Amino acid sequence: MSASTTDSTSSQRPRLGRDFPWLWCSAAVSSLGDGATIAAAPLLASRLTDDPRLIGAASVAFTAPFILFGIPAGLLVDRVDIRAMMVRVDFARAALLTVLTLGILGGWGGLPLLYVCMFLLGTGEVLCRNAAQVLVPFITPKAGLATANARIMAAQEAGAGFVGPLVGALLFGVATALPFGVDAATFLCSAVLLGRIRRTRPVEPDRDRDRAGMLSQMLAGASWLYAHHLLRSLALVSCLINLAGSAMLAVLVVHSGKVLHLGPFGYGALLACQAVGAVLASRFAPALTQRLGREGALVATAALIATSETLLAAASSAYAAGAALAIFACGTVTWNVVVVVLRQTLVPQHLLGRANSVYRLVAWGGLPVGAAAGGILAAEVGTRAVFGAGAVVMAVVAAALLAGARRRWITRAEQNTRQNAQPGTERGTEQGAEQTRRPTDEV
Known part of the structure; x- marks a missing residue:
């Protein structure tokens, strides 16, 4: 009876590792400053x-590096001590905000x-977000990946x-x-906290490094992703x-002032x-995904985001706008929980x-484009048109995801991965070797 209870508790609360x-x-403390x-x-x-x-150009400036430095950042993350790099970047961001x-x-x-x-x-941000997602599988057992990613996202969103x-x-x-000074202080705290992590991904020579130049190494990740139909499609979605989300957020400050008649504190609220x-x-996404399946969860998230953009375009009340933003965040976090775990596995x-x-280069490439397009569209025809256009885009996305869900594309991709990893298959030798390089569940 005791063993049964212990096993039940363990399955309900997966271990996340001592360093998590x-x-x-x-993530929590730096996100607090980021929010400011x-x-x-x-x-x-x-x-x-x-x-x-x-x-809107401020948002464009922040998101442009996602396109310019996405692939070089990935190569750097694969070649260095992730923990040490994140500490140095946080110190640099603290100095920048001080300036x-x-x-x-x-x-x-x-x-x-x-x-x-x-x-x-x-x-x-490009460096640290990429590095953190690579680090999580090395400090967290595989059974706890969904919970670990969800909790990090919860901390980031709360802050x-x-x-x-x-x-x-x-x-x-x-x-x-003052808010910029506070953000500088939070990055200093974050650097100290990251320095306490004991386990990190070992820095090993890349097997391609001695045979290929830097450009070829950077393109290796692009070639792999392009050949993987599921992850390639999810990146485009x-x-x-x-x-759509970047366009909405880029003009939200204008919308809150001119349409909703809110001051600085109202905009923050x-x-x-x-x-x-x-x-x-972030708390219920793992359970929701188990109930609906990952295909169903992704369709639901796209529908939620389309609903939020529609509500924001039609609403004249600050309360309705707040509800729309809550629905939008609910959809995006659920989406991230599903796709991040898929990439990690x-x-x-x-x-x-x-x-x-x-993946981030493709996915985040929409951020500066959306921010720029949102600012231009808002200047020409108003902020409501920006939200309406986003609703149309997300409705099309939801329909495409529904078609993919009927074909059970995620389930089939995972089955193919397991089959290819089995020894004895034509591709199993090489890809099976890839699987043995994954971190174990022991932490």
Whole structure:
């Protein structure tokens, strides 16, 4: 009876590893500062200009590195000590935000400095997000991957989507430079926490490194991802989701002021509504995925995002807009929980950084495009048109995902992976060797 109870408890609460709390705390504290900057940066831009295109350019600057440096970042992640790299990047981001804080206090912190800082912060984000997703399978047992990723996303959304924006909006009202200084302090704390992680991915010579140049090594991840129909398709769908979401968020500060008649704190509260749906989704997404299946969960997320964009386009109430943002975050977090675990389990470990970066290059490529398109469209025909266009895009995505779900494309892809990994098959020798390189469940 006791053994049965223990086994039941263990299955309900999968072990996440001794080092996972440090990674989780790092994500939580840095996301708190990120939330302050997320609220403060467009407020600073809107104080310096009333042109929606220039306000949206701050989002473009932050997301442009996802396209420019996505593949090189993946190669770097595959070649270095991940933990040490993340610590150095956090220290660098703390120094960068300190410069921006001093620039605002000194009166020379205008739009050019804001754009440069957002661009460099985005570069650091590309490196650290990729590195963290590669690190998780090495510090967390395979059975706990869905829970570990969901908890990290919950911490990120609670900080960046709820507490951080409220704090950032309040601090911006007290002093324009204050939220950026707080973000600098959180990156310092994050670096210290990451330094406490004991287990990391071993730095081993890449088997392709001695035979191929750097360009060939970078393209190895792209070739693998292109040949994998499921992950290639999900990357393209993610690009469309990010395009619609980035366009929405890029003009939200304009919409909240001109349509919803909210001040800086109201805008922060509006952003905070995203965390309500995100935290709930991150807690229940693993169970929801088990109930609906991964195909069904992805269709549901696209439908939720389409619903949120439609509601935001039609709503004139701040409460309805807040509900729409909560629904939007619920959909995006559920989507991320499903696709991140798929990448961590389907991609060979020695290619995970590069394949992950190529996936992000495609998926996050929609972010700067969406931000720029949202600003232009809002300037020409208004913010509601931006949300309406996003609803149409997501309705098409939901229909395409439904067609894929009927063919059970995720289930078939996993079955093919297991078959190819079995010794004795034509491709099983090489791909089976890839599987033996995966981290064990022992931590």
